[in-house]
Amino acid sequence: PLAVAAAADLAVSALNPSLDSWDQAPAATALETALLAELAELVGYDRRRAAGVLTSGGTESNLMGLMLARDQKLDGIVELDGIPAGVRPCILASEVAHFSVQRAAALLGLGERSVIGVPVDRRLRMLPEELERAMAEASWSGRTPIAVVATAGTTDTGAVDPLHAAADLAGRYGAWLHVDAAYGGGALLSDRLAPLLDGTARADSVSLDWHKLGWQPAAAGVFLVRRAETYVSLARRAEYLNPVDDERAGYPSLLGRSLRTTRRADAFKLAVTLRTLGREGLGRLVDACHELALAAAAAVHAEPALELHTEPELTVLLFRYRPPGLTDEAAIDEVNGRLRRLLLRTGRA
Structure with a gap:
């Protein structure tokens, strides 16, 4: 806040x-x-x-x-x-x-x-x-x-x-x-x-x-x-x-x-x-977050191992890691679940 x-x-x-x-x-x-x-x-x-x-x-x-x-x-x-x-x-x-x-x-x-x-x-x-x-x-x-x-x-x-x-x-x-x-x-x-x-x-x-x-x-x-x-x-x-x-x-x-x-x-x-x-000052903060989301989306696009869900409309960005050679959707989801819990456990990204 x-x-x-x-x-x-x-x-x-x-x-x-x-x-x-x-x-x-x-x-x-x-x-x-x-x-x-x-x-x-x-x-x-x-x-x-x-x-x-x-x-x-x-x-x-x-x-x-x-x-x-x-x-x-x-x-x-x-x-x-x-x-x-x-x-x-x-x-x-x-x-x-x-x-x-x-x-x-x-x-x-x-x-x-x-x-x-x-x-x-x-x-x-x-x-x-x-x-x-x-x-x-x-x-x-x-x-x-x-x-x-x-x-x-x-x-x-x-x-x-x-x-x-x-x-x-x-x-x-x-x-x-x-x-x-x-x-x-x-x-x-x-x-x-x-x-x-x-x-x-x-x-x-x-x-x-x-x-x-x-x-x-x-x-x-x-x-x-x-x-x-x-x-x-x-x-x-x-x-x-x-x-x-x-x-x-x-x-x-x-x-x-x-x-x-x-x-x-x-x-x-x-x-x-x-x-x-x-409103103008708060609007600048909203715009800054939106620009960060767009920049992050561009970074995801530039990384072949990452997949963007959709282009960000507001300030939320969804993407996942696609391990090379892995095509099974359930397996990809399982890997991303483990990655997420690793981040939660270590507190580092």
Whole structure:
């Protein structure tokens, strides 16, 4: 993490505010609200209509996105005791989407089998024609597509799904579009790479995580929704935290924005970093990492014993060693597994 972010995080630890009520964290409540408005604009949302919260990371953000999708798309169907028999909601995501999508489906009572994996191309990007086919087949079989999860920066390769195509299909079938940009969201800081995420502003919700291409101490996740009113199912009232008369008097609470009650003031380190470096400064760091990935890819191309998986899209590079004369794929994988464990054991490369 950046030194300035670590220093800000230390200050938060010393002051120890908790964002479950205004009186415990007045400055932090105002700061988080202002920061999220700025990040909403970075994504392409209207800051006056958007809403969000700082999260523990991409997993929590993805859970929130799919929870709001369930509540919005099954409004009037979901009962207090859960989803009634006969209702078969499903979620569509690429075959290489983050495992937290399945985990969220399980936690939400939909079951992991409600997640339909959509085939990907060689670069591990979701195929639009396969998404269209999967959504049509789900509808024909009596299932209700409630959400499409498009990944902007897969964990393994940094691949970005076709966001506009995903938005078009989600709109056609009345599904919520959630963009998991926990990794790739950092591209929004770079003028060079931001076009890769064109279409993110059409999403109903977005996951970002600045402990990746934001150089923040964990936790630094961000969850945003395009329309604040879609947050309605998270609203809660606790007299000791957010009494009605306090809120009417101008002391707002963020309790209804989060799945958690006690929360650290994680917005502070992000705000300090942005004040210090700005988008331009952070964008230079993103570009430097991208250039390193491209240089490493060129080095791999120049070495006959190494094989590149795909050209780097963001800052992730995948390659393997091909021992001379060895053609069996399983044997090549086994050699690379042993090499990897050798590096882990020795700590040297």
